[in-house]
Amino acid sequence: MNNLDVILAAEDVKKSFRSPGGEVIEVLRGAGLSVLRGESLSLRGESGAGKSTFLNIIAGLESADSGAVSWDGTRIDELSNGRQAKLRGDFMGFVFQNYCLVPELTALQNVELALRITGKLDKNSSEYARDLLKTVGLEKRAKHLPSQMSGGEKQRVAIARAIVNRPRIILADEPTGNLDEETGKHVMNMFLDLCAQKNTALLLITHNPDFARKTSRRLVLKHGLVVEE
Amino acid sequence: MKWWLYIALKQLFPSGKLVSFFAAVSVLGVALGVLGLFGTQSVMNGFHEQIGKKLRDTTGDIIIRNQGRPIYDVGGIVARLKETEGVKAVELTARGPVMMVVNNVPVFPMLRSYDTITQESVLPIAENEYVRLGSINDLDDDSIIIGYGMARNNRIMVGDTVEVFSPTMLDKIKKDEVPMPARLNVAGLLYTDYSEVDTNVALVSLRRMRELYNLGDGSHAIVLRLNDGIDVDAFAAKLSKEMEEPFSVTTWLTSNEAFLRIIKMEKVMMSLIIVLIIIVASFSICISLYTSVLRKTREIGLIGAMGARPVQIALTYCFQGFLIGVLGGIVGLGLTALVLHFREPIVELVVGREALVEFYHFAHLPVKYELSDALYACGFAIVLCTFAGFLPAIRAARLKSSEAMRNE
Numbered sequence: 183m184n185n186l187d188v189i190l191a192a193e194d195v196k197k198s199f200r201s202p203g204g205e206v207i208e209v210l211r212g213a214g215l216s217v218l219r220g221e222s223l224s225l226r227g228e229s230g231a232g233k234s235t236f237l238n239i240i241a242g243l244e245s246a247d248s249g250a251v252s253w254d255g256t257r258i259d260e261l262s263n264g265r266q267a268k269l270r271g272d273f274m275g276f277v278f279q280n281y282c283l284v285p286e287l288t289a290l291q292n293v294e295l296a297l298r299i300t301g302k303l304d305k306n307s308s309e310y311a312r313d314l315l316k317t318v319g320l321e322k323r324a325k326h327l328p329s330q331m332s333g334g335e336k337q338r339v340a341i342a343r344a345i346v347n348r349p350r351i352i353l354a355d356e357p358t359g360n361l362d363e364e365t366g367k368h369v370m371n372m373f374l375d376l377c378a379q380k381n382t383a384l385l386l387i388t389h390n391p392d393f394a395r396k397t398s399r400r401l402v403l404k405h406g407l408v409v410e411e
Numbered sequence: 412m413k414w415w416l417y418i419a420l421k422q423l424f425p426s427g428k429l430v431s432f433f434a435a436v437s438v439l440g441v442a443l444g445v446l447g448l449f450g451t452q453s454v455m456n457g458f459h460e461q462i463g464k465k466l467r468d469t470t471g472d473i474i475i476r477n478q479g480r481p482i483y484d485v486g487g488i489v490a491r492l493k494e495t496e497g498v499k500a501v502e503l504t505a506r507g508p509v510m511m512v513v514n515n516v517p518v519f520p521m522l523r524s525y526d527t528i529t530q531e532s533v534l535p536i537a538e539n540e541y542v543r544l545g546s547i548n549d550l551d552d553d554s555i556i557i558g559y560g561m562a563r564n565n566r567i568m569v570g571d572t573v574e575v576f577s578p579t580m581l582d583k584i585k586k587d588e589v590p591m592p593a594r595l596n597v598a599g600l601l602y603t604d605y606s607e608v609d610t611n612v613a614l615v616s617l618r619r620m621r622e623l624y625n626l627g628d629g630s631h632a633i634v635l636r637l638n639d640g641i642d643v644d645a646f647a648a649k650l651s652k653e654m655e656e657p658f659s660v661t662t663w664l665t666s667n668e669a670f671l672r673i674i675k676m677e678k679v680m681m682s683l684i685i686v687l688i689i690i691v692a693s694f695s696i697c698i699s700l701y702t703s704v705l706r707k708t709r710e711i712g713l714i715g716a717m718g719a720r721p722v723q724i725a726l727t728y729c730f731q732g733f734l735i736g737v738l739g740g741i742v743g744l745g746l747t748a749l750v751l752h753f754r755e756p757i758v759e760l761v762v763g764r765e766a767l768v769e770f771y772h773f774a775h776l777p778v779k780y781e782l783s784d785a786l787y788a789c790g791f792a793i794v795l796c797t798f799a800g801f802l803p804a805i806r807a808a809r810l811k812s813s814e815a816m817r818n819e
Contacts (some may be wrong), residue, residue: 243811243813244813251581267715275717276717278816280816284421284714285425286421286422287421287425299718314644325427327425327427
């Protein structure tokens with residue numbers, strides 16, 4: 183593995199919380215991983231194992247007690263909050279279980295929002311956003327509000343939004359958790375295909391072993407450590 | 412367009428809708444506050460201006476007196492004053508209370524002279540057509556023009572005869588003489604639309620007034636009317652220095668100082684009370700925006716994760732408050748113009764015209780718009796609404812994306 187191919191690396195990440203009773207709970211005890219350009223990884227683990235906490239730490243949304251996280255070789259703990267936010271907007275996309283679409287915006291406007299926030303919205307990028315909606319099968323829903331769409335459609339909009347900035351990696355936390363099995367399968371297949379097509383790395387947190395099997399590497403978070411399955 | 416501006420606009424004016432319910436209600440609340448504030452100020456300005464105008468029109472600008480005593484041989488002073496720059500008219504006047512008997516009912520009007528010989532008056536009687544059902548030209552030594560309100564209250568008609576007793580007739584009573592009242596024909600009605608005058612004042616010729624008050628060829632005061640735009644106070648101060656003892660110079664402003672101050676005070680007090688409406692509206696906006704932040708916690712968290720900085724997230728909510736203030740202000744000014752345009756039927760319906768006449772001496776509600784009041788009302792609304800957005804903005808900016816997205 184060439185170091186230049188590693189786009190995201192987390193080393194020896196530790197994180198503990200204090201329970202209301204004062205008890206210290208060590209969630210991450212030196213977890214680490216590295217993600218190569220364009221590869222897809224799945225991360226599984228029991229509920230409460232710390233998957234979402236680990237994802238937040240490698241996304242720079244939460245700080246670790248110790249350890250290091252790098253994006254394209256840049257240590258994110260050495261960046262100011264503003265610089266980190268800007269870099270994150272360019273570097274990664276997010277897909278969450280509960281879609282997190284802005285209810286006042288149409289599907290297309292929700293996708294374009296990611297471009298607006300990173301200051302990349304122009305005629306070409308707007309066209310690209312439309313193309314992405316077409317790719318996820320929602321070209322006829324471009325002007326529909328989230329309230330007028332089904333759960334599967336909302337999640338496809340969220341996927342298009344995550345990918346529209348051409349990020350190096352997408353972090354997805356249970357993206358099909360709110361969908362029925364059939365829709366979940368359809369959305370996940372489309373998601374994986376799209377990431378492969380765009381050469382975007384994917385870190386997928388999932389409980390579903392079938393979805394995990396579709397990724398190129400499968401990891402498990404167990405006892406605060408990340409291990410290969 | 413900045414993304415935070417875009418989101419703020421979209422939250423107020425969502426796609427597929429003209430305006431959100433929150434925005435519509437908030438803007439309306441602020442607009443009503445601005446209507447209350449600007450409307451009250453405009454009406455009070457109108458009262459102030461109209462009362463000022465009526466006071467000037469019915470008393471003149473500057474009054475020169477001789478410490479309450481009659482003035483004699485002032486032809487030279489009058490001639491000099493007429494030549495003075497800025498002076499529109501100079502009039503020798505006599506004025507005082509009398510008892511008027513009509514249909515065996517005594518009435519106590521304030522009698523004022525009008526020089527029927529020269530027809531020079533500081534009062535714009537002919538100009539403003541203050542005399543109804545007759546003319547000022549019909550006034551002679553044997554006639555009287557009576558205030559419209561007084562005539563109405565006492566059922567006096569044009570053509571009726573009234574008997575007038577002056578205070579100087581008391582001297583005759585002291586000498587055991589029988590005072591003979593002046594029998595005067597009602598030649599017209601004085602209608603200035605200022606009930607203080609219309610219910611209290613009657614006009615007679617200067618010669619008749621001199622006779623009633625035993626003035627000979629004297630008068631009670633020299634009254635000046637100045638050209639519009641002249642600073643009355645400055646003119647009076649200058650004149651005061653030029654006038655020799657025992658003359659004193661007063662202006663319509665100083666003569667009515669207490670009354671005018673009450674009107675001003677009333678404007679301030681009413682504005683202060685109505686300001687509370689805007690404060691209440693801004694609290695409602697604050698609560699609504701805060702609720703919106705709580706409701707949108709996950710979306711705010713995601714926007715933060717997508718690269719938005721806390722200050723930009725805060726601006727989204729501050730701008731919403733600001734925009735509501737701006738729109739509320741504009742709509743409020745429009746509503747004020749609309750409501751005040753239809754003020755007559757509204758006043759008739761709400762308080763009745765009699766109340767207006769009784770308390771403010773006007774039959775019509777006067778209005779005067781001032782730009783400074785409009786700016787004050789709008790500016791106040793905008794500042795308060797922007798502040799209303801601060802608390803939600805701070806809450807939104809402090810949200811940690813990691814925690815926000817876990818929010819249930």
